[in-house]
Amino acid sequence: MQLKDLDSYIIEDIESDDHPSDFIKRDKYFGLILRLPKKEDRVSIESYAFLVKDGEVYQYNRDKKDIELLGSIDMLQKTLEPLVEKLIRDIKQYHINVDKLEESLYEGKISSTFMQDWLQYKKDVSLINRLMFHASIVMELFISHLKREYSDKFNVNAFDDLHEEISRVRDLAKACVEKLDNLYDFYRAKVDEKMNKNVYYLTLLSGIFLPLTLATGFFGMNTGGLPFTNDSMGTWKVVAISLVLEVIFFVPLILQNRRRIKKR
Secondary structure (H helix, E strand, C coil), X not given: CCHHHCCHHHHHHHHCCCCCCEEEECCCCEEEEEEEEEECCCEEEEEEEEEEECCEEEEEECCCCEEEEEEEHHHHHHHHHHHHHHHHHHHHHHHHHHHHHHHHHHCCCCCCCHHHHHHHHHHHHHHHHHHHHHHHHHHHHHHHHHHHHHCCCCCHHHHHHHHHHHHHHHHHHHHHHHHHHHHHHHHHHHHHHHHHXXXXXXXXXXXXXXXXXXXXXXXXXXXXXXXXXXXXXXXXXXXXXXXXHHXXXXXXXXXXXXXXXXXX
16 A cells, blocks of 8 residues: 555545544545644644555555554554653643642642642643543544454454543643643632732721821811811821711721621
8 A cells, every 4th residue: 555545535544644533534544643742841733644455454654755564553553652651641741740839829838839730720720631632632533543444363352452542632721721620710809819818908098098088188288267277286186087087987897897807
């Protein structure tokens, strides 16, 4: 089997790095395109293309831009198995990292890079989830067709295990995404609570100076007829008025705050 034996549409599909995971079926052969995540420093996408004809598997070599004989059908499973096993280890590591973020949040030790870490994890894990979702569906179709055509020429259990591992990566990625979403909700609640406290303290600070500003503004006007102008106790009377204004302002504010605390 050679690349020129394929129709132009199939050639275009397997040569494309962006073609989604797909099951290809033709009269004389059928194939599998898998886009799998690849974790190094960051998550990238690696595309694999396989063709099956007369019980033999061919793999598209992107460097040579040609298809090469891989061997028996079982060689396909042996080629994909280590890739999927690495993905399982990678997604478990993401769970460990997210757990550390969660613990730091519960303990109140929020890192300055919390949101950057959260965004990177969410981006990586969401990509893994999307890719493995499609890969799981396509792999199921591919294995079903293998069972119909070559049930006696390959290890059925090994391929079923491979599909189960792909589905496991998908489920682990989905669970990690949900955990990240819950973590973000809790983080936002903590941030909002802290912000509300800051706003409350700023309100108190403003409240302290508001009556004083009112009193000094009024008695500091350069107009005639101001009270206490010629009174030797005028300054103390103004101070007393300011204190009364402070009490009038703060008593309702404190009572209202206590009511909110009791409701909680």
